Amino acid sequence: xxxxxxxxxxxxxxxxxxxxxxxxxxxxxxxxxxxxxxxxxxxxxxxxxxxxxxxxxxxxxxxxxxxxxxxxxxxxxxxxxxxxxxxxxxxxxxxxxxxxxxxxxxxxxxx
Numbered sequence: 386x387x388x389x390x391x392x393x394x395x396x397x398x399x400x401x402x403x404x405x406x407x408x409x410x411x412x413x414x415x416x417x418x419x420x421x422x423x424x425x426x427x428x429x430x431x432x433x434x435x436x437x438x439x440x441x442x443x444x445x446x447x448x449x450x451x452x453x454x455x456x457x458x459x460x461x462x463x464x465x466x467x468x469x470x471x472x473x474x475x476x477x478x479x480x481x482x483x484x485x486x487x488x489x490x491x492x493x494x495x496x
Contacts, residue, residue, distance in 0.1 A: 396480070397481060398485055399464075405458060420459050421458065423461055425463050426463075426466070441466050441473075444479075449462070449482070452483075452486055456486070
C-alpha cells in the first residue's frame with residue numbers, strides 16, 4: 386500500500402494515504418463507488434503502556450472523524466503514532482494530524 390500512496394510525517398505521527406483504486410489491486414475488500422474515505426490508527430508498544438496507547442488512539446480517531454469527509458472518496462488512510470505521541474497533548478496531536486493530512490492531500494504526484 387505505501388509504495389503506491391503518499392506519506393507525510395509531522396511531529397509524532399506518520400500519515401499514509403492511498404487514493405481510491407480497484408479493490409483487486411489493493412488486496413482489500415471492495416469499497417462502494419463514491420464511498421467515504423476509510424481510516425485506521427496504529428499505535429505500537431513503544432508509544433507507552435496500554436493506557437497511553439488507548440488515549441492516543443481515542444484522540445486520533447476523534448480528530449480523524451472531522452477530516453474523513455474532506456478526504457478523496459474511497460481513499461484509505463493509515464495514521465501511525467511514533468513514540469513521542471504518548472507524551473503529546475490533544476492539541477499537539479491535532480496539529481500534527483492536520484499538517485500531515487494537508488501534506489498528503491496537496492502533494493502533487495508527477496506521472
